[in-house]
Amino acid sequence: xxxxxxxxxxxxxxxxxxxxxxxxxxxxxxxxxxxxxxxxxxxxxxxxxxxxxxxxxxxxxxxxxxxxxxxxxxxxxxxxxx
Numbered sequence: 616x617x618x619x620x621x622x623x624x625x626x627x628x629x630x631x632x633x634x635x636x637x638x639x640x641x642x643x644x645x646x647x648x649x650x651x652x653x654x655x656x657x658x659x660x661x662x663x664x665x666x667x668x669x670x671x672x673x674x675x676x677x678x679x680x681x682x683x684x685x686x687x688x689x690x691x692x693x694x695x696x697x
């Protein structure tokens with residue numbers, strides 16, 4: 616049984632960064648969240664998406680082959696996968 620990734624983000628560039636806390640924001644006195652993981656840079660390849668190896672967030676290239684696809688049917692691809 617395949618399940619979709621916990622979070623997907625549609626992006627317009629092939630190179631993206633993830634720190635696991637990008638969606639965690641504060642109020643007026645915003646400071647970076649203590650939650651998350653080290654910032655990593657990921658490259659989207661011909662599959663049209665890449666998964667963060669730390670938090671499993673999936674980055675999907677807008678207009679790419681994975682844009683609009685059923686995410687639960689796609690296999691996990693991290694930047695270190697071959």
